[in-house]
Amino acid sequence: MKPLFALALAAFVTIPALASPELAQKKNCLACHAVDKKVVGPAYKDVAAKYAGQKDAADKLAEKIMKGSSGVWGQVPMPANPQVNAAEAKQLAQWVLGLK
Numbered sequence: 001m002k003p004l005f006a007l008a009l010a011a012f013v014t015i016p017a018l019a020s021p022e023l024a025q026k027k028n029c030l031a032c033h034a035v036d037k038k039v040v041g042p043a044y045k046d047v048a049a050k051y052a053g054q055k056d057a058a059d060k061l062a063e064k065i066m067k068g069s070s071g072v073w074g075q076v077p078m079p080a081n082p083q084v085n086a087a088e089a090k091q092l093a094q095w096v097l098g099l100k
């Protein structure tokens, strides 16, 4: 039983796609966002489509996730998210950009 458990654990830890939705949940992003529909902020799939193919998109969005954003998607601004550090912001940005 033991080696199997270790294997399962290793698989869980090495797949970042599993952790990102939970991070978004934990950091309160999902209070304003959903993956495939507009809530207060844009659907994450729409964000991914908008920045598809832009090389610096992950860094740009990570910055906006931390500091806030306004005027890109409409009248409602996104407040800064000081509960998110740089590494977490980058992970969330990459997750959003990878959604289809």
Ligand code: HEC
Pocket (backbone or CB within 6 Å): 024, 027, 028, 029, 030, 031, 032, 033, 040, 041, 042, 047, 061, 064, 065, 069, 070, 071, 072, 073, 074, 075, 076, 077, 078, 079, 081, 084, 092, 093, 096
């Ligand atoms: C209070 C509501 C709210 C919360 C909480 C929130 N957002 Fe947003 N978000 C918005 C709104 C509104 C916009 C559109 C802002 C604009 O038009 O520039 C937005 C825009 C974005 C964008 C696109 C920015 C751009 O320049 O295109 C990303 C990516 C994003 N949010 C990610 C996140 C993440 C990750 C979190 C959690 C750490 C989060 N948001 C938390 C409301 C929110």
